[in-house]
Amino acid sequence: MAKKTKRIIKIVLGVVVFLTLPSVLFFGFVYFKYNEDVPTGIKGVEADALATKMLDALDYVAYKKTNYIEWTFKRKHHYQWFKTESLCHVLWESYKVELDLLNPSESKAFVHSFRVHNEKADDLIKQATTFFNNDSFWLVAPYKVFDEGTERRIATTKNGEKGLLITYTSGGTTPGDSYLWLLDESGKPRSFRMWVDILPIGGLEASWSDWTITESGAQLPTFHKLLFIGLEMGDVIGTE
Known part of the structure; x- marks a missing residue:
């Protein structure tokens, strides 16, 4: 035995x-x-100017005028974002959450189209908020470089390339994350490198190269490549 x-x-x-x-x-x-440590950088006018150049390259004015954005992240989470109203419908599996981004207590949760309440609703609203914070970042991150709680620096990679280092000191799901944007000559993002709480390896690079110009004129990504992983955004829609 x-x-x-x-x-x-x-x-x-x-x-x-x-x-x-x-x-x-x-x-x-x-x-x-x-893996490498977050590069040191220099705050100031030059960093802000580079951030502004990136926004100009992406037509930030058109993005500001965009009221409605729709996309599907990795074929799992579908979003209908009424941006100017700070409302977003988040759909996955048999769930739907109508997120009120300004007044979370006003959010509503549904299972199989039936509204749920109490602890079940709280859990779904919390999950939808986490999904939205992550998945919307992969869609509109370049437009967030002047958000409240951001720090902008000019930083240099080991290869000697200058980039725009953005650190989020507050807000979102994981404050403290940093991203080094690498831009083309026009200022348009081609990739960023990440130092984020959710990843054990610092400095991983993800592409920002598969852009689409929406009906509203906003430029939004449709796909990212991270190592051997593809992050699909589905059919990205943006209207005024």
Whole structure:
């Protein structure tokens, strides 16, 4: 009986090692290849000017006039954002939350089209808020560089490339996150590097290159590439 038990334990351990070792090795490779500390940067007029150049390249005026934005993040979370009214309908699986972004207590939650209340509603509203904070950032992050609680710096990468380092000292789901925007000659973003609480590796780079010009004139991304992962935004709609 003891031999049989030992054999089972060996088999289980072997399976665990077989399944986890490649992941551990891959993580180690990515960590040592990409991980680095947040670069130091310089605040001031030059940083603000670069941030303004990026907004001009993306037609910030058109984005400000955009009232309604619709998209689907990774084919999972669908959004109908009434931007000027600070309202957003968040839909996933069998759930729908009508988020009131200015007055969260006024938000409403539904399951299979039936409104729910109390703890269930609170849980769904909290989940929808987390989804919105993350997924909308992947859509409109460039337009948030002058948001309240942001710090702007000119920073230089290890390769000597200058970028716009944005740190969010407040707001959102994970305040303290930093992003280094890398821009083309016109000031339009082509990628950013991230130092965020949710990722154990600092400095990972994600593309910002698959842009669409919406009906309202706002320029919004339709896809991002992060290592081997694709983040799809679906059919992005923007109207006045």
